[in-house]
Amino acid sequence: MSGILRVCTAAGCAGCGGSALREQLGAVIAAATTGDPASGLALKGVGCLGPCGEGALLELESASGRRLFGGITPEGVAAVAASLANLSPGTDLGTWAPPAARPIDLEQPFFRLQKRLVLEHCGRIDPESLAEALAAGSYGQLRRVLQENRPEAVIEQVRRSGLRGRGGGGYPTGLKWATVARMPGPEKVVVCNADEGDPGAFMDRSVLEGDPHRLLEGMAIAAWAVGASRGFIYVRAEYPMAIAHLRTAIAQAEDQGLLGAAIAGSAFGFQLELRVGAGAFVCGEETALIHSIEGQRGVPRPRPPYPAEVGVFGLPTLINNVETFASVPPLLAIGAEAYAAIGTTNSGGTKVFSLTGDVRLAGVLEVPMGTPIATIVETMGGGAPDGHAIKAVQTGGPSGGCVPANRLDTPVDYESLQELGSIMGSGGMVVMDDSTSMVDVACFFMAFCREESCGKCIPCRSGTVQLHLLLQKHLAGEADAADLAQLESLCHMVKDTSLCGLGQSAPKPVLSTLRHFRGDYLALLRPEPEATPEPVP
Amino acid sequence: MSVRTLRIDGRDLAVPEGTTLLQAAREAGIAIPTLCHLEGLSPVAACRLCLVEIEGTDKLLPACITPASEGMVVQTATPRLQDIRRTVVELLFTEGNHVCAICVANGHCELQDLAVTTGMDHSRLPYRFPARRVDLSHPFFGLDHNRCILCTRCVRVCDEVEGAHVWDVGWRGEHCRIIAGLDEPWGAVDACTNCGKCVQVCPTGALFHKGDTTAEKHDEPAQLQALVHARHHQQWNP
Structure with a gap:
């Protein structure tokens, strides 16, 4: 009996038994003799399998189809391995029910409603094997565009697909590529922003850990289209597994002539380097990121000039986020029109979200743009656990806002979320149930921005501190109506005057919760003292 | 043109x-x-x-x-801009320890002047009274972090005009502070040429001549401009 066992070894599952599970199952399979159900089983460590909250996850693919098991704890690993070893000869693996693990229905909405393009191979292939990536079709689009040799046609495809920056800004990707392609000069640079830092965001991490070759292919296609010969991936140091997998992938691709000089036999060369951040959220801001790559202090500078004009080492630079680059190969594979048709008129394609917080099924999922938030959090995520109701969904991290429960019918696209005072953001979706204090949420994010402010401009450096103090005053029940008014006006001041995106969006969690949950703030106000009657003369 | x-x-x-x-x-x-x-x-x-x-x-x-x-x-x-400017000045006053009455720059301080022009007669936000240090390790000059507003003029003049790059900004956010060398005492940094340009361009009393006492410091940006002009045009014409 042959089959494939896939153990999720992405950071989430690896941390709760995945690594041990892979090791012990490997030992069982190695020791199996002919006739044992375990003999001939292929064992793979794969990237994210989806429902991270159910980890550690194990998938079995056999003649009778795919089955997923979750809830395996470090203590339960040995039992799972022993159960596999003790299966009597001739047992159909399709009937195997490992102890200390619960079956997860692969037909439930969480899986059924997904449209996996970016995550196509994530959880299917071994991210450390180039052979598996190639077998799954990776680098096929790169070879094809190199052969066709029409860079402007690639840019046109990306433009027509309606792909927009997945880092959160939503700038049309095709337009950005065309701008960099038009910049004069023999040397250009392509940069991948893999500094995913929003609390509750782990989509890019899943791509980096689960299918790094997809990113490398996307970057190489972009570099070729805009005429760049150098590239950097700026990845945060907090992602050691992503860094390790990227290093492996780059070395493998260089070895096979898919990166470096004369790629796939063409005249096109692309040198890709990894740059590891040092733990500053602000380095996800593109001008700060450029400074950091150059070896300088990671602080933003005013734009213009935009990186397309003056970027890394003063060269015209294309900066896109992980998911944007990773969207390019599938986009080219299915064609611009088919890709655009998946999403909405103004936001084409799919979006990867990391669903977390007060939700039954937390994890990484990919859905068509325009999917209502309710579909993601209620139908796919299963709503709030323990009999609670959802109060709000936070999108966009510290730069975003909260969508209240009565607006969950809002489709996820750039414009709709902006109208609600939130943003698409990079894809973190934190669900909060009715026991949540929205002032507490706002205070958490303000503490985050206070900690992460670079300190260059005054409104952000000193304003976030004062905002945090004001929010703490509210939480302590010591604020009055004047403090609330001051909180609101200082929010607007910091938003309007800060130098970079971090400062400009730092007040957004406060402003959006003030807009949709003002009652939470009012309930915390100190009661006004009774008016004392005028003393009788 | x-x-x-x-x-x-x-x-x-x-x-x-x-x-x-x-x-x-x-x-x-x-x-x-x-x-x-x-x-x-x-x-x-x-x-x-x-x-x-x-x-x-x-x-x-x-x-x-x-x-x-x-x-x-x-x-x-516009009224909106005027309110923003006042708030910026308030944010500066509340994040440091600016006590004009005992400051070397009293009466010749750009921050003090700004408070006057923006009408900031009091701060609507609470003062934070941070614990900050004073560096008196240099033989001629002192640095009082309490009065520093992190404008980075000293960093830029030392790097761009003097070419010594003694100064930079260390840490981040509210913990930012001007550092000498690799966060050493100023007096221990060999790169310092004792030129005093940083003191000259400092808008407050943060950088000062050791001999100065209350209200005795005058900043002289005109000297910097004359120097930059002379270098640029290869002609000394103060």
């Missing part, structure tokens, strides 16, 4: 291409407050005091780095 015509606070102006809004306004006698900006040093647009309103965009733009463009209509002193 081509010319740009624009309107600032209702006045029509014609300026050479490449002129910033700040330069254009100042030439026309329109005062826009600044703090981090200093003619002769590279602009950083960090203090946000010179933000102005431009017709056709909701975004406030810093006058110190925004070039004048054809047909621009600029407002430099």
Whole structure:
């Protein structure tokens, strides 16, 4: 009996038994003799399998189809391995029910409603094997565009697909590529922003850990289209597994002539380097990121000039986020029109979200743009656990806002979320149930921005501190109506005057919760003292 | 050289291409407050005091780095901008320990002047009274972090004009502070040439001559401008 066992070894599952599970199952399979159900089983460590909250996850693919098991704890690993070893000869693996693990229905909405393009191979292939990536079709689009040799046609495809920056800004990707392609000069640079830092965001991490070759292919296609010969991936140091997998992938691709000089036999060369951040959220801001790559202090500078004009080492630079680059190969594979048709008129394609917080099924999922938030959090995520109701969904991290429960019918696209005072953001979706204090949420994010402010401009450096103090005053029940008014006006001041995106969006969690949950703030106000009657003369 | 015509606070102006809004306004006698900006040093647009309103965009733009463009209509002193400037000054006063009565720069301090021009007679936000240090390790000069507003003029003048790069900014956010060398005592940094340019350009009493006492420090940006001009034009013409 042959089959494939896939153990999720992405950071989430690896941390709760995945690594041990892979090791012990490997030992069982190695020791199996002919006739044992375990003999001939292929064992793979794969990237994210989806429902991270159910980890550690194990998938079995056999003649009778795919089955997923979750809830395996470090203590339960040995039992799972022993159960596999003790299966009597001739047992159909399709009937195997490992102890200390619960079956997860692969037909439930969480899986059924997904449209996996970016995550196509994530959880299917071994991210450390180039052979598996190639077998799954990776680098096929790169070879094809190199052969066709029409860079402007690639840019046109990306433009027509309606792909927009997945880092959160939503700038049309095709337009950005065309701008960099038009910049004069023999040397250009392509940069991948893999500094995913929003609390509750782990989509890019899943791509980096689960299918790094997809990113490398996307970057190489972009570099070729805009005429760049150098590239950097700026990845945060907090992602050691992503860094390790990227290093492996780059070395493998260089070895096979898919990166470096004369790629796939063409005249096109692309040198890709990894740059590891040092733990500053602000380095996800593109001008700060450029400074950091150059070896300088990671602080933003005013734009213009935009990186397309003056970027890394003063060269015209294309900066896109992980998911944007990773969207390019599938986009080219299915064609611009088919890709655009998946999403909405103004936001084409799919979006990867990391669903977390007060939700039954937390994890990484990919859905068509325009999917209502309710579909993601209620139908796919299963709503709030323990009999609670959802109060709000936070999108966009510290730069975003909260969508209240009565607006969950809002489709996820750039414009709709902006109208609600939130943003698409990079894809973190934190669900909060009715026991949540929205002032507490706002205070958490303000503490985050206070900690992460670079300190260059005054409104952000000193304003976030004062905002945090004001929010703490509210939480302590010591604020009055004047403090609330001051909180609101200082929010607007910091938003309007800060130098970079971090400062400009730092007040957004406060402003959006003030807009949709003002009652939470009012309930915390100190009661006004009774008016004392005028003393009788 | 081509010319740009624009309107600032209702006045029509014609300026050479490449002129910033700040330069254009100042030439026309329109005062826009600044703090981090200093003619002769590279602009950083960090203090946000010179933000102005431009017709056709909701975004406030810093006058110190925004070039004048054809047909621009600029407002430099609307009530909204005045309130923002006052708040910026409040944020500066509350994050440091600025006690004018005992300060070497009293009466000659750009921060103090700004408080007056923006009408900041008190702060609506609470003072934070941070614990900060004083570095008196240098033989001639001192650095009182309590009075530092992190405008980075000292960092830039030392790097760009003196070429010594003694100063930089260490840490981040509210913990930012000016550091000498690799966060050493100023007096221990060999790179310092004792030129005193940093003291000259400091807008407050943070950097000072050790001999100065209350109200005795005068900053002299004109000396820097004369020097930069002379180098640029290869001619000493103070």
